[in-house]
Amino acid sequence: MHFLTNFLRPKIVFTKLCTPKLVKQEIIKKYDFLNRVNFHINYLIILELVNSLSQQKKSITNSLTSCHELPTSCFANVETKETTPESREHSKLPLQKIIIKPGKRNQSKIYHLRNLNNWIKNMLIIEYITKIREHHPSSGDSLRVLEMCCGKGGDLLKYSKQNIAHLICTDIAEISLNQCKKRYYRLAQSCQSCFSAEFFLSDCSRDRLRAQYKSPWLEHHLVSCQFALHFSFESYQQADCMIRNASECLQSGGFFIATIPNANEIMRRLRESSDGRSFGNEYYNLQFLSDTQPPPIFGAKYLFQLEGVVDCLEFLVHFPTLVKLCRKHGLQLDKVNSFSEYFEASSKRGENLLRKTECLQTVYIEKDSKIEENFSHIENFANENQCWSNNYGTLSKPEWEIATLYLVCAFRKCDNTWDDELNPIYNFDS
Template sequence: MVKTFSILHLLFNFSTKTSRFFQIEITFALLKIICFFLNQKTDEGHCSKVAAHYNELQECGLAVRNQSRIVYLRNFNNWIKSVLIGEYLEQVKQKNRQSISVLDLGCGKGGDLLKWKKGQINKLVCVDIADISVEQCIQRYGDMKSRCYSNEHLFAAEFVRADCTKELLAEKYQDPDIMFDICSCQFVYHYSFETLQQADTMLKNACDRLRPGGYFIGTTPNAYELVKRLEASETNSFGNELYSVTFQKKGEYPLFGCQYDFNLEGVVNVPEFLVYFPLFEEMAKKHKMKLILKMTFAEFFKEKVQNSEHKMLLKKMKSLEQYPSAENSGSPGINKEDYVHAEDYLKNPQARPPIGTLSKSEWEATSIYLVFAFEKLP
């Protein structure tokens, strides 16, 4: 890992006599040369596999999802997204934006539509690589619209089926001059790190139509955490009964195309790629983006849960499991080791049961992610 990543440190630490603009341009050119010799670009890549994966996923419905072993994990991740989206919508509103436009890259089936409705935005463009996901997103929006009262505000929406790692979205918008205040990219950007060209095309789509002062926000796996867990493992994989991550081999982590397979209970695996964040940050500078937030899910949770509104939302979204409860104490098949941390906390005289928690297995699964936010410079 150190040998591979040290290449970047050589590239990024130019002489201070060189202007910052030329540092970025030279860095980008050198990265292209590296990727050419690594011969990591493919004609089709894994994008078709990703599209096929999401096209094959069945819409299971709320009742089934609530019976899943990872229901609290999903709700927790959803809470992270809700807080992130809410905070940056508020930042936009504080800049006196009267009409807010949002680009949702990798919108999936429309899981964030309600968040945008609550944020009272004016325009939403939803983009995804999977045809069926886009169709379901359109249906969800239609259902939401039909349930609105006549005097209730709902944003206008536009839907685009496109591979954001290979196609330029500017050519597909209904309004060719549209500009956005926020681009949201949740659990998606890492698919683009198959090649430099794909990662940069995704960045261009995310950032080029942002207004100065606009934000590119998202969630993505933390490369450092993934590699740390892999190196601590005796094999090429790690995980627990809920999730698993499998690499092709240990010790070599190329800047692009570093593939691993991710499995989460109830979800068929699909190829993903490591995102080395210092490289991601450097590439973003080419698109006039400044990093303003980078936190692990654990850090983000610890900070944001101190806010009373965020804490109330955590309860409302049922993002933590009550412990002890009939489901997790004494039931057959429950792994007691999953709740040792909760038992230890309850030994505190000030603790009042039941408390909110995630199982150890769920926490291990969600703690491989981080949140990020970039701001568009003038």
């Protein structure tokens, strides 16, 4: 902005009637104007948008696999035998030969599932912070992150281990946000050099976050929204506001990462259910409250109940629509994987963390021994590979069934120029 002449700098007059909030909004408006003029003067190039969503190289639908294509991740140094499609529904549950570690065990029925979800978030954060630092070495230790719908702050330690410089946390629930603050203060006291942070109460699907930042022109390198983006798909306006908030202050080349329910998998299971309205197992239940033939793009509402953790209304995310909304705001799809795909792709590099965080339950099996039905996939694996008397780390069938309801996705913020009316024109790769 330094090269703009004085006559381009609008003056802001402060009067006694100006509240701090109004002053901040006025500053944002002026900054938006200057930012557009800035780019308009420097580039003076108008590019055409290239390739619509329908021209993408790969169909999103084909990239989302079903629960019947679960990966095998075995570190027992044995080769798995081929199985027929009919026999492999649960044979590809994650299996890992491990050593039993004595210690306390959480009594939650979905303890290992929750740890696995946490591991996937961790791997996703590590992957994209690494990418940012590789492609933008200048970011160094000055990396800034926005966490939308931060909840109780379960990811604070993850960011601390990645040595970020600044974190902005926002959530709609005041109680959760206060717990997040307390976690941060405890973390800051225990670390010699902890990242700075700011917290504010806000609905990311209705409020403009930028107006609440201490520095509204601050750009982020990474924006994260974990297990929450789908709530914005109640309406187009809410989803559009959520994506705008993710993109608006994201630096070119930065990433927006998220974990969301896999709508394709949900609808597949619904079609196979007995009543066509609900499905689940002993740990979870999903019941539709809206039309399903077909479900609406926005407002496809269902009640989701998860053992001792969740009991609330959620909304399907029509993924092609999410991609289109993101492109509207300059975000290009970089990755989409089902949890099972992402586990298989990441388990090798994340093996140590997988063990450390107790994502997999220890099961010991001997030949001709009886085993619980929820772990019968281990018996099948042992029979096929003739590897008995081993300790295996795995998930129960019901837990894996829940895990495979979700997917990970990531979007990259594209460079842009400006047209004659100072509207952004984004430079997409495809």
